[in-house]
């Protein structure tokens with residue numbers, strides 16, 4: 160009988176810990192050995208000893224954290240490669256979340272766990288698609304685990320933005336989007352929809368766009384938004400971090416149309432409370448259907464939920480005869496589309 164994953168993959172104050180392998184996954188605090196699913200700040204924290212991740216995630220960590228804080232040593236592992244450490248076999252599979260994002264697959268004495276990190280099932284031209292990996296325990300996020308969250312086709316949301324530009328050609332369209340992943344995906348969606356003019360970027364987005372291009376994701380003509388004057392930005396698309404679109408920075412633009420690209424934009428009240436005129440439902444996380452379909456595909460009899468709406472997901476799993484367990488991992492969901500990034504005023 161293979162050992163139950165509970166006996167060898169433990170929840171510790173630092174996060175998930177593989178006992179026989181001696182490493183943490185996406186640890187919250189500096190640890191000796193870390194395996195990282197992807198480069199978002201709530202998963203890829205600074206100052207670990209040895210860091211193992213995809214080459215792209217390691218590059219993102221160096222860009223965001225600086226080489227000195229992105230791990231004392233970095234070990235790249237490509238999807239498709241595998242290694243065995245202290246009897247634990249470890250390999251990575253694409254998670255479809257952002258560039259470099261990977262599921263961490265672990266096997267010890269015939270018992271297999273897949274830690275998916277954050278993931279989505281919608282197509283995304285900026286990263287490799289999610290690959291289901293059968294396992295005994297599937298560890299999943301639950302950011303959008305409520306039946307109300309059904310993400311529309313992203314092409315439709317990009318078309319909404321271009322439609323608004325056609326209606327208001329003299330207004331600057333400023334779109335809030337997270338610097339890592341969402342921004343580059345949005346640019347590719349706009350290019351695919353035929354927008355070949357320059358896209359203007361808030362300074363906070365420039366570095367990661369440059370890195371995506373270096374790693375082979377072509378984004379077309381990009382210009383810094385600050386360098387251009389107010390008149391030149393009439394009828395332009397300006398991308399900025401979500402925190403910047405509602406403040407003074409955006410109000411300096413010419414009659415701005417404020418848009419925000421997030422899965423939370425499905426909730427009208429959230430858009431309204433944030434002063435978002437044009438909500439764009441574009442998410443890098445699996446929606447309700449995506450979560451349930453994925454869990455069926457991987458065929459795991461047991462699912463552990465790291466963060467998000469674990470209550471709703473565990474309940475739905477129970478109805479399907481799958482054992483669900485909420486891990487209540489702290490510190491996850493603080494970036495990209497987590498509760499902090501989403502407007503908190505939805506109580507109103």
Ligand SMILES: [Zn+2]
Nearest residue numbers: 199256277495
């Ligand atoms: Zn993420």
Ligand SMILES: [Zn+2]
Nearest residue numbers: 199201277492
């Ligand atoms: Zn996350």
